[in-house]
Amino acid sequence: MRILVIGGGGREHALIWKLAQSPQVKSIYCAPGNGGIAEKATCVPISATDVNRLVRFAEEKAIDLTVVGPEAALLAGVVDTLEERGLKVFGPNQAAARVEGSKRYAKELMKKYGVPTGDYRVFSEGREALDYIRRRGAPIVIKADGLAAGKGVVVAETLEQAEQAVKRMLQDKAFGDAGKEIVVEERLTGQEISLMAFVDGETVVPMVPAQDHKPVFNGDKGPNTGGMGAYSPVPQIPTKIVDQAVQEILHPMARGMAEEGLHYRGVLYAGLMVTEEGPKVIEFNARFGDPETQVILPRMKSDLVEIIWAVSRGRLSETSIQWSDQSSTCVVMAAKGYPGSYKKGETITVPEPTRDRIIFHAGTARQGDALVSAGGRVLNVTSLGDDLRAAREKAYQTVDQIGFDGAHYRTDIACKGLNV
Incomplete structure (x- = not known):
């Protein structure tokens, strides 16, 4: 099978790392990719939102399956165009991706179909x-x-x-x-969790939960970022709460979108706050989370190709997913100044990966033989361990072995899961 992955960040590196483990895969291309992805896939210099060039490339290379990573590509209509040309693609179409593209639209859907979320108003x-x-x-x-x-x-x-x-x-x-337009909403309080699921119409197959760290500084201080780290599982959140979220949030949202004629196929991401009244939605995303994917896929024992191929053909109900009991932690190493202005081109040295130590590249590039920074979030240092404490320690040990001048990272990733 020839696969094209659209995107160029840490999430896409994690997807390619997992897809490449499947015996069904013959070759993987990535558009546009990055310095780390280039070690596992053929990178092609096409923007994730250049729909026409992406479709032409998929046709020229006889791509069997395209996997869309970033939300911008979904909202640019790449899924719609690929499907119109008779090509298999994993990801919701443009109309369905509005659940992420417009917070107002998502809130209106939640209200209509009884999905618990915070009170809100919209203003222009x-x-x-x-x-x-x-x-x-x-x-x-x-x-x-x-x-x-x-x-x-x-x-x-x-x-x-x-x-x-x-x-x-x-x-x-x-x-x-x-x-x-802005959405002004009540502040929900409690523990956050990220709960993703494969969705095919009304069929919902949840993944294991994770917890993201959005603010740039320790203790959840400072401005929000794309994510400074994540871990899985989330031991402080009882299993019954996760099950409640699946039944009261993911299933009703999938049914609601089906009733709206959206034919949702892909990953539905629910960012949740576990309040005293139960789990409530902070946001929905229409794709794999970043950096949650980097801790969830290392725990997946099943063949990811089989799962997304089933989704793309409308046969998700025929699949099941097996998960490892191990824990995983991801520490994001960012450029100094991120999420504000930051410098690119800093030389980076990384140790060789091992089975339980994986370095997913987010914002890197190759300059000759050198690896350099090329984005705000640069590296996603992920480790597996028999428990969360072991996974966390391995991740930070690896961070200490990376040469990256000026790197900024939080030192409290996964501490909530350890009650530290």
Whole structure:
């Protein structure tokens, strides 16, 4: 089987790492890929949102299955165009991907189909938003409606922070069209978990849960990022809570989208807050999470190719997934200054990977024989262990062996799972 993976980050590296383990795979291409992906796949210099060139490439190389990584590609319509040309593809179409592309749309679907989430209002005018926020008070959450690379969410602890966020999004247009509308919602409190599932219409097959770390600094301080690390399992969240989320959130959302005629096929990601009232949705994504994928796929014992091939053919109900009892931890090494401005081109040296120590590349490139930084999140250092403490220790031991001047990373990844 010839596979094309669209994207060029740590998530895509993890996908390729797992796909390459399947005996069904003959060759893997990645568009555009990165410096680490180039070691396992043939990278082609095509943007993830250049739909026409991607489709032409898939046809020229007789690609059997295309796997779409980033949300921008989904919302650009690459799935729709590939399907129109009779090509198999894994990922929801453009209409279904709106569940991530518009927070307003996702909230409206949740309300319509009884999926538990926080109270909210939508605004396109700053004065109305500020009046509402002043009446509600802080803390409160302000979100850009559209895609903002994981940075369009502000958890405002004070009214001043909320006012600054509204001004930045609506008046300063910090996120362009993605911020022309904002969603203002109540702040949910509790433990967060990321719960992903393979979805084929109304068939839902959940993956093991993970916990992401969005803020850039230890103790969940500082601005939100695309994710500074993750771990799985999440021992402090009881299994019954995860089962409740599957039954009360994932299944109703899948049924609701089916009723809307969306024919959802791919991964549905639910970012959840476990409140005193039970799990509630913070956000939905229409693809594999990043960096959650980097800790979940190493725990998957099943053949990923078989699973996504079944989804692409509408036969997910015929599959099952086996999981390892091991724990995994991922520490993101970012460029200094991220998520703000940062320098590229820093030389990086990494140790050889082992069975339980995997370094997924996110923002790297090759300059001759040298590996250099080429993005904000640069490396995803993932380790497996018999328990969470062992996995965490291995991950940070590996971080210490990496040469990367100016690297920034959190030192408290997985501490919540250890009650530290």
